[in-house]
Amino acid sequence: GAVVSQHPSRVICKSGTSVKIECRSLDFQATTMFWYRQFPKQSLMLMATSNEGSKATYEQGVEKDKFLINHASLTLSTLTVTSAHPEDSSFYICSARRQNLGTDTQYFGPGTRLTVL
Amino acid sequence: QKEVEQDPGPLSVPEGAIVSLNCTYSNSAFQYFMWYRQYSRKGPELLMYTYSSGNKEDGRFTAQVDKSSKYISLFIRDSQPSDSATYLCALGGAGSYQLTFGKGTKLSVIP
Numbered sequence: 001g002a003v004v005s006q007h008p009s010r011v012i013c014k015s016g017t018s019v020k021i022e023c024r025s026l027d028f029q030a031t032t033m034f035w036y037r038q039f040p041k042q043s044l045m046l047m048a049t050s051n052e053g054s055k056a057t058y059e060q061g062v063e064k065d066k067f068l069i070n071h072a073s074l075t076l077s078t079l080t081v082t083s084a085h086p087e088d089s090s091f092y093i094c095s096a097r098r099q100n101l102g103t104d105t106q107y108f109g110p111g112t113r114l115t116v117l
Numbered sequence: 118q119k120e121v122e123q124d125p126g127p128l129s130v131p132e133g134a135i136v137s138l139n140c141t142y143s144n145s146a147f148q149y150f151m152w153y154r155q156y157s158r159k160g161p162e163l164l165m166y167t168y169s170s171g172n173k174e175d176g177r178f179t180a181q182v183d184k185s186s187k188y189i190s191l192f193i194r195d196s197q198p199s200d201s202a203t204y205l206c207a208l209g210g211a212g213s214y215q216l217t218f219g220k221g222t223k224l225s226v227i228p
Contacts, residue, residue, distance in 0.1 A: 104149060
């Protein structure tokens with residue numbers, strides 16, 4: 001299957017600081033990437049859709065000024081959590097859309113666990 | 118009615134059992150169907166991708182799609198403790214490239 005990496009896998013930061021999470025598609029080009037958030041024992045919650053070379057599309061209730069997304073290349077999207085607070089502590093997962101030979105699916109990264117103290 | 122319904126479980130089975138996981142959906146426009154496996158504190162891993170009604174087999178896993186009933190299933194034969202995870206169904210193609218996920222079923226395979 002396709003490989004998507006995420007970095008860092010775990011980050012602990014102080015309240016008020018900003019944290020950047022990188023998502024890379026390693027063996028295919030992805031014009032579209034997605035950012036999800038997952039709380040313990042809950043399903044994935046789509047935060048935003050990241051399109052290469054254009055502005056991200058945010059889901060309702062997600063603050064675009066707090067969660068900055070940059071998709072500057074076909075293999076890299078970044079999510080920056082600005083002025084993080086304890087309530088931002090969560091598991092953040094990215095995925096990359098792959099269209100190949102009639103299939104259209106998403107491959108997920110391993111996730112980033114953010115803890116804001 | 119939610120777009121995708123999936124029993125969250127938990128589902129506990131003995132090692133070697135056949136496991137049946139299911140999702141129902143309401144939007145007939147969905148065109149492709151996936152099953153993901155998610156281990157605790159990890160990202161989801163794509164297990165099966167199907168485009169049409171019928172069965173698709175891959176090793177111990179069989180995905181089944183019944184578009185007329187809007188019902189999809191994942192069967193796991195000879196289940197192993199390493200199969201213990203949360204299984205998410207995901208549907209796509211209904212006028213958007215976004216996927217619609219079920220809430221996931223937590224499976225435990227007991228040795």
